[in-house]
Amino acid sequence: MWNNEQGEFVRYKSGFRDWVKADGSTQFVPEANRYHLYISLACPWAHRTLLTLQLRKLDRVIGVSAVEPVWNANGWYFSDALPDHENGQPDLVSVYRLADPKFNGEESTPVLWDSKHKTIVNNESREIMRMMNTEFGEFVTGPELAPKNLQPEIDRVIDLLYQPINNGVYRAGFATQQAAYERAVREVFSALDEWEQVLSKQIYLCGDQFTEADISFFTTLIRFDPVYYGHFKCNWRRIVDYPALWRYIRRIYHIPGVAETCNFEHIKKHYYGSHSEINPTGIVPTGPVMDYSL
Numbered sequence: 001m002w003n004n005e006q007g008e009f010v011r012y013k014s015g016f017r018d019w020v021k022a023d024g025s026t027q028f029v030p031e032a033n034r035y036h037l038y039i040s041l042a043c044p045w046a047h048r049t050l051l052t053l054q055l056r057k058l059d060r061v062i063g064v065s066a067v068e069p070v071w072n073a074n075g076w077y078f079s080d081a082l083p084d085h086e087n088g089q090p091d092l093v094s095v096y097r098l099a100d101p102k103f104n105g106e107e108s109t110p111v112l113w114d115s116k117h118k119t120i121v122n123n124e125s126r127e128i129m130r131m132m133n134t135e136f137g138e139f140v141t142g143p144e145l146a147p148k149n150l151q152p153e154i155d156r157v158i159d160l161l162y163q164p165i166n167n168g169v170y171r172a173g174f175a176t177q178q179a180a181y182e183r184a185v186r187e188v189f190s191a192l193d194e195w196e197q198v199l200s201k202q203i204y205l206c207g208d209q210f211t212e213a214d215i216s217f218f219t220t221l222i223r224f225d226p227v228y229y230g231h232f233k234c235n236w237r238r239i240v241d242y243p244a245l246w247r248y249i250r251r252i253y254h255i256p257g258v259a260e261t262c263n264f265e266h267i268k269k270h271y272y273g274s275h276s277e278i279n280p281t282g283i284v285p286t287g288p289v290m291d292y293s294l
């Protein structure tokens, strides 16, 4: 990531964009115990893929390794407590270099690794989430999260959420000039206001069915009050102040399998502890006190 001349945060494009395909049209066919998912429990993008894996019950066939929450000099790293179960590497950049020895981009999470070709299939959360939903059919016992008839609507909603909300909080938090911050934060809240209206009339973003679009919204919303409100200065309102959005995240939090994927210790430690340009002391706030009960 970097900032342009206007002080706006610019996100790197993910570099590995292959697909696991059930129809055999790529070299990556779905197989049990062949693929491995690298995540950070702190990261909203990785959280999308972990949540999908969990809800689709793919954890029986796709292994997972989670990094330590706070970056060291090499970025995301593993430890004795949180090891790389697949490749035994010390850090995530080393995994990227197994796939591409000349790799010098940004080693982001999530990463879908193929143990057969010893390479990274894909490191773009939205695409990994879609693959898990559409290409692993023979191994899946969980509910459909991207049914074919809803895919255009799911894609439209994910597109709408991305710039103002999912990436908007980062654009506010990492802005290095006042005007860039103000533009971003205004977009965050005008989009939240609109989705509040939508969710006061329907249960989920695409109607009554819980889909990938909800996963994409949820992983940002669940981090909002604990981190984005303070650390990223998105402090016009909290999510608890929006009746429909607050009901919505609590309802999702109570879907079996979801709460186990929400690790607030990793979330808070990561943001407050890794972005020393925003929080030089690295002190992690003890609050807010949150109550997700229904």
Ligand SMILES: N[C@@H](CCC(=O)N[C@@H](CS)C(=O)NCC(=O)O)C(=O)O
Pocket (backbone or CB within 6 Å): 001, 014, 040, 042, 043, 044, 045, 046, 075, 106, 107, 108, 109, 110, 123, 124, 125, 126
């Ligand atoms: N477009 C990517 C974005 C992933 C991303 O930015 N992940 C962050 C963590 S929240 C990361 O790993 N950043 C590494 C860094 O900034 O060095 C996706 O959706 O998968």
